[in-house]
Amino acid sequence: MIEAVAITKTFPISSGQGRTTDKTVLQSVSLTIGDGAFVSLVGPTGCGKSTFLEILAGLQAPSHGEVRIDGTRLLEPLPNTPSGIKAYRKKHRFLSPIANSLFRNKPRHDIAMIFQDYAVFPWMTARQNVQFVLGLRGVPRGEREKLARHYLAMVGLEEAANSYPAHMSGGMRQRLALARAFSAEPGIILMDEPFAAVDALTREKLQDDLVRLWETSGITIVLATHDVGEAVCLSDEVYVFSPAPGAIRGRVAIDVPRPRRHQTVAVQGLKEQVLSHFLNT
Numbered sequence: 001m002i003e004a005v006a007i008t009k010t011f012p013i014s015s016g017q018g019r020t021t022d023k024t025v026l027q028s029v030s031l032t033i034g035d036g037a038f039v040s041l042v043g044p045t046g047c048g049k050s051t052f053l054e055i056l057a058g059l060q061a062p063s064h065g066e067v068r069i070d071g072t073r074l075l076e077p078l079p080n081t082p083s084g085i086k087a088y089r090k091k092h093r094f095l096s097p098i099a100n101s102l103f104r105n106k107p108r109h110d111i112a113m114i115f116q117d118y119a120v121f122p123w124m125t126a127r128q129n130v131q132f133v134l135g136l137r138g139v140p141r142g143e144r145e146k147l148a149r150h151y152l153a154m155v156g157l158e159e160a161a162n163s164y165p166a167h168m169s170g171g172m173r174q175r176l177a178l179a180r181a182f183s184a185e186p187g188i189i190l191m192d193e194p195f196a197a198v199d200a201l202t203r204e205k206l207q208d209d210l211v212r213l214w215e216t217s218g219i220t221i222v223l224a225t226h227d228v229g230e231a232v233c234l235s236d237e238v239y240v241f242s243p244a245p246g247a248i249r250g251r252v253a254i255d256v257p258r259p260r261r262h263q264t265v266a267v268q269g270l271k272e273q274v275l276s277h278f279l280n281t
């Protein structure tokens with residue numbers, strides 16, 4: 001289970017003449033996501049969706065609040081006063097909060113992330129990309145090739161196993177990113193606008209593939225998207241963020257059976273419900 005409790009995030013920004021002020025990007029965001037759920041976060045550009053996903057992944061510390069994964073606290077907020085920093089150093093016995101946060105931010109193999117810009121290694125073939133992740137997972141060398149073939153087949157890339165990402169279409173590259181994420185067998189996959197860079201037809205096909213993979217995997221998925229239709233067609237529930245600083249403005253449960261089609265009356269009605277949270281400001 002993922003629990004985000006009153007997450008607030010501020011960034012220091014320059015206000016000229018060497019001074020900085022705090023910019024609040026997320027304001028007291030709380031939500032709970034059950035195991036195996038598919039949850040979407042929708043909100044206007046700049047409302048802090050990516051920042052929130054990075055905090056869920058433990059890649060950034062919140063300024064206030066905390067994230068718990070299965071009851072374990074992920075990263076505690078970094079202090080921002082000299083006395084707080086001193087106490088923090090003493091507690092963690094590291095040189096600086098930054099060094100400490102870097103140490104504690106080492107990648108968790110139970111959380112995978114997928115980004116809009118296809119986070120795959122360009123110098124490796126599709127098969128090598130998946131095999132690399134299997135290696136991190138500790139799969140013995142002799143089993144990696146067969147297993148890589150299995151994950152590539154799951155996303156329809158068996159024919160492209162020996163191709164490099166540069167020779168693939170955007171949709172194929174994002175399929176490869178999916179294969180990599182699922183091959184890590186994580187408990188949670190966090191997706192940041194994963195289909196924003198592909199055309200509409202490819203996007204619908206990728207959405208169908210993603211639902212199919214998720215239904216058979218039991219993995220929890222958290223998807224950040226601008227696309228309300230995508231959120232409604234894929235998710236069990238949709239959280240609507242306000243414009244910056246991002247706060248949760250509403251939650252819509254989606255109880256329509258899958259597969260869902262964008263044009264159906266039920267999906268249109270739910271899209272209206274999600275949109276009404278934006279408009280009731």
Ligand SMILES: Nc1ncnc2c1ncn2[C@@H]1O[C@H](COP(=O)(O)OP(=O)(O)OP(=O)(O)O)[C@@H](O)[C@H]1O
Pocket residue numbers: 011012013023025043044045046047048049050051052226244
């Ligand atoms: N390291 C940083 N320092 C200062 N400001 C930052 C930093 N990271 C993000 N921001 C600011 O936080 C705000 C939220 O950014 P974020 O990328 O989380 O929003 P988003 O909802 O994902 O936007 P989009 O949908 O356009 O990707 C933006 O105004 C961004 O400029």
